[in-house]
Amino acid sequence: MNLADHLIVAPVVIPALAAPIALLVMRRKRRLGVGISLASCALMLMTALVLLGVADDGAIRIYALGNWPAPFGIVLMLDRLSGIMLVLAATLSLIAMAHSVITRADRDGWHFHPLFQFQLMGLNGAFLTGDLFNLFVFFEVLLIASYGLMLHGQGRARLKAGVQYVIVNIVGSSLFLVALGLLYALTGTLNMADMGQRVAAIGPDDQGLLRVAALLLVSVFVLKAAVAPLHLWLPRTYAVATPAVAALFALMTKVGVYSIIRVVPLVFGENAGAAAFVPAPYLLPAAIATAIIGFAGVFVARSLAEQAAYAVVGSTGTLLIAVASWQVETLGAALYYLVHSTLTGASLFLVAGVVARRRSGFAEHASPGPVFAQRQTLGLLFMAAAIASTGLPPLSGFIGKLLILKALVGTPQWGWLWVTILATTLIGVIGFARTGSAIFWKTTDDAGTAQPAANTRADLIAPVAALALLASLSAAAGPVTAYTHAAAVQLLNPATTARALLGVP
Amino acid sequence: MITLEFLVASAIGVLVAAGIYLALRARTFQVVLGLTLLSYAVNLFLFASGRLTLGGAPIWQKGVTGYADPLPQALVLTAIVITFGMTAFVVALALRSFLETGTDQVDGDDEPRDDDTGGAL
Numbered sequence: 001m002n003l004a005d006h007l008i009v010a011p012v013v014i015p016a017l018a019a020p021i022a023l024l025v026m027r028r029k030r031r032l033g034v035g036i037s038l039a040s041c042a043l044m045l046m047t048a049l050v051l052l053g054v055a056d057d058g059a060i061r062i063y064a065l066g067n068w069p070a071p072f073g074i075v076l077m078l079d080r081l082s083g084i085m086l087v088l089a090a091t092l093s094l095i096a097m098a099h100s101v102i103t104r105a106d107r108d109g110w111h112f113h114p115l116f117q118f119q120l121m122g123l124n125g126a127f128l129t130g131d132l133f134n135l136f137v138f139f140e141v142l143l144i145a146s147y148g149l150m151l152h153g154q155g156r157a158r159l160k161a162g163v164q165y166v167i168v169n170i171v172g173s174s175l176f177l178v179a180l181g182l183l184y185a186l187t188g189t190l191n192m193a194d195m196g197q198r199v200a201a202i203g204p205d206d207q208g209l210l211r212v213a214a215l216l217l218v219s220v221f222v223l224k225a226a227v228a229p230l231h232l233w234l235p236r237t238y239a240v241a242t243p244a245v246a247a248l249f250a251l252m253t254k255v256g257v258y259s260i261i262r263v264v265p266l267v268f269g270e271n272a273g274a275a276a277f278v279p280a281p282y283l284l285p286a287a288i289a290t291a292i293i294g295f296a297g298v299f300v301a302r303s304l305a306e307q308a309a310y311a312v313v314g315s316t317g318t319l320l321i322a323v324a325s326w327q328v329e330t331l332g333a334a335l336y337y338l339v340h341s342t343l344t345g346a347s348l349f350l351v352a353g354v355v356a357r358r359r360s361g362f363a364e365h366a367s368p369g370p371v372f373a374q375r376q377t378l379g380l381l382f383m384a385a386a387i388a389s390t391g392l393p394p395l396s397g398f399i400g401k402l403l404i405l406k407a408l409v410g411t412p413q414w415g416w417l418w419v420t421i422l423a424t425t426l427i428g429v430i431g432f433a434r435t436g437s438a439i440f441w442k443t444t445d446d447a448g449t450a451q452p453a454a455n456t457r458a459d460l461i462a463p464v465a466a467l468a469l470l471a472s473l474s475a476a477a478g479p480v481t482a483y484t485h486a487a488a489v490q491l492l493n494p495a496t497t498a499r500a501l502l503g504v505p
Numbered sequence: 506m507i508t509l510e511f512l513v514a515s516a517i518g519v520l521v522a523a524g525i526y527l528a529l530r531a532r533t534f535q536v537v538l539g540l541t542l543l544s545y546a547v548n549l550f551l552f553a554s555g556r557l558t559l560g561g562a563p564i565w566q567k568g569v570t571g572y573a574d575p576l577p578q579a580l581v582l583t584a585i586v587i588t589f590g591m592t593a594f595v596v597a598l599a600l601r602s603f604l605e606t607g608t609d610q611v612d613g614d615d616e617p618r619d620d621d622t623g624g625a626l
Contacts, residue, residue, distance in 0.1 A: 133580060133583075137583065137587075140587050140591075144590070144591070144594070147594065147598075151598070154605075155605075156605055156606050159598070159601060159602040159605050159606060160602065160606055162598060162602070163533060163595075163598060163599060163602050163611060164611065164612075166591075166594070166595050166598060167528075167536055167540065167595065167611065170540050170544075170588075170591055170595065171528065171540065171543070173587075173588075173591070174540075174543050174544055174547045177547045177550075177551055177584055178547055178550060180551070180580070181547070181550050181551040181553075181554035181577075181580075182554070184551075184554045184555070184576070184577065184580075185553075185554035185555075185556075190576075
């Protein structure tokens, strides 16, 4: 085993080391702590890019922690999907981290940087693990860190939303454990690939129990992904979180979607006998409802942050409409849209945060206020983010939605899916136009509220970077879709994954 | 005759019922208690997922064929540690939220109800 093989564990180890070091250093040498945190994010991005390149040969790489062989020990698994998610997490974390440092939001509390690193450790671990219980553990790591990050900066609104967020997620974790217990009792294993093989051999007496376990497991993932009717916690929580944190959280809902994409084909795939794709018939209506509710929320939102939160919900719905068909074409398009929608959600939160900084007193409402600094630039940035979010050309949302629409043709009820996606796009466009014109075009001569002299342009760096990434995702659509298509092929061929995961040649 | 299976299953059932009832109440303290009961039930359930055996050898013993499954015990240990931390956190958070917002209603209602039934009739 050479050094390159050990690189697979690096995305988990780097933040796990950076977090305690940053925690220790922070009190005495603040700058050094911030530097460690930023360096960790940059190092993670480099590692992730290398891993993305390594995974492109189509082989599935396994890292046995403690060198225990696969069904008994815990393994990490690197395939194309993991590579995509790792790069996405590292890129987004670098942007969010830079924004928090630039806007000095990280100074609102002592433990921002350690918590941020632990959050990344949980995210990266969840993207790499090949073991179902290990997935639960990494979920808990990222959730515990997210509780701290969500409450970062404190204040009434955050505490109020924070209590609800924590309670909802603790109930979700309990359900996760129940599903794990059922699956372990039925199959006697926790390794995803091993479980997938044993699920097929379960007798007819236990099929009901298996279905219950599968649906419970997927409902936990759906809760994390904020799919209707389990979406109510998201807008409240994300709208009040610090903008940099909310930008990172845009990825956290996608962890739920990732888990569905990872677990369903591997454990409840086509070889699973009677339990094959058990959640599919429920997932599609829920996805349609989510898309409609999300973009309706964009339409009626009262503030930019709330609008961004609903846009995240809506994009998850669109994404799952594509995922729920479980075909190579739709899944490939969905993975492209996943990358796009995560970056879009982040850029919406960042733009909303920057606008709120310049409109103190009007931050809570998308209503006309006095003229504020860099209004035109911000208006353009908001328009770009809105275009990306609704899926108009030229940004990557258009390509993503086009790919999804094209891939859906021929699937059952594709007419209704087209209607949903196109109608929600229209609703979203009107919603963004409404808030945008109120904030950036209309003014009131209300001189009573003095605007802070925000002459700095530094806080525009992170939103511009996020939008530039969207533009490059659009420009590089060819290679990226080729990669996501290959990832989808790999995902829907669970037998190969199972052989690699169990070490069978 | 009450079997071991019946006893464990009904204990889990009662804990889950009580946990869900309390978790749906309106005030944070009751919700925290409900979540704790729910996590006890989940821990018992995980423990039982390795089958209930009496007097089984824990890991390996010479000449013994019947074993107690050690894996669920490891899982339960992990789950207990995690839920313990979570409970401690949610208690601290509920207290902080009460002190800061002046209300212990989970839905963040600004006006606390004056009856002490937690909003239930």
